[in-house]
Amino acid sequence: MPHPDTNIILIGMPGSGKSTVGVVLAKRISRNFVDTDVVIQTAIGRTLQSVVDNEGYLELRKIEEKILVGLSCRGHVIATGGSAVYSDAAMTHLKRNGLAVFLDVRLATLKARVRDYTTRGLAKRPDQTIDDLFAERFALYTRYADLTVHCDALTHEEVCKQIEDLLAAPPSPLTRTM
Structure with a gap:
């Protein structure tokens, strides 16, 4: 298990379970929980959807980056929004005192879990399909993932x-996966 001050940062697509897993994991390992969308x-x-509808997805990403760069907590489980990985500044800040855990879920599973992405406050281009968004973000999730x-x-x-098993395993120079 990492040092008690180390944050566990959950990253992944909307519908991957970051918020639900975050609450359960925080209880299991006796840590506080932060949902950055909240x-x-x-x-x-x-709401995030209100920002997307009125000012656009780039404004939501800008707001998200500002909030994440200003986030100051230690020893928490943090569920990030799916678009957090678009900001190198935000991810660098979060990972300064944390391990990023990518909750990897196949696109077909995500589509089955989330039938209507129009209410999720997705920071995506209006012309971008969920398939395109998934492909674009997958590269970013794997880039930032420690586990x-x-x-x-x-x-x-x-x-x-x-996650607990991965955190308990001896550190490796490579990204660990299960």
Whole structure:
């Protein structure tokens, strides 16, 4: 297990289970939990979808970066928004005191889990399909991931167990995956 001050940062597509797994994992390993989408919405006093609808996806990414770069916590489980990985500054800040865990879920599974992405506050171009967004973000998730858990056939509890097992394993110079 990493040092108690080290944050566990969950990254992945919307629908990958970051928020739910984050709550369960935080309970299992006795840490506080932060959902950055909630932090953003509380800070700006409105929904992510409202920002996308009124100011566009780039404005949402700008707001998200500002909030994430200003986030200061230690020893937490942090569920990031799916677009957090677009900001190198935000990810560098988060990883300064944390390990990024990529919750890897196949596109078909995501589509089955989230039937309507139009209400999720996705920071994507209006012309961009979910398939395109998935391909674009997958490269970013793998770039920033310290650990990867393949979550398709797993329950939330099983995902947490895999994360715990990876965190307990001896450090490796390579990204660990299960």
